[in-house]
Amino acid sequence: MSNDTDSKISLRLSKEDEETLDQLIDRGEFKNKSEAVRESFRFYNNLMKKEKSGRGIETKIEIPSTISKYIIEKISYGEYVSLEEGLRDLLRIGYKAETKIDVNQKKLDDYKV
Secondary structure (H helix, E strand, C coil): CCCCCCCCCCCCCCHHHHHHHHHHHHCCCCCCHHHHHHHHHHHHHHHHHHHHHCCCCCCCCCCCHHHHHHHHHHHHCCCCCCHHHHHHHHHHCCCCCCCCCCCCCCCHHHHCC
């Protein structure tokens, strides 16, 4: 929504970026190009503020039950202290989502990429 304190700018995009922008609008993710650019800038700006503050990026994800069971098992063995630590470790070593985890398997090395 525009008001007297808003500024108007011109923006040059590649054809490919403009097509991507149009696709986002067609899918209903944004009402128009201005909204998409504003929201993208706000997202980027907030991301940079969090990065500079050292707080990292906050996000919510759903963990498949096999993965959470695997991590909980590792917690019970004392290898992790929390689900968060286990998930960070799996992400760090390059866990592939399509890999099936046998929660009875004791070796994390078998799941390294």
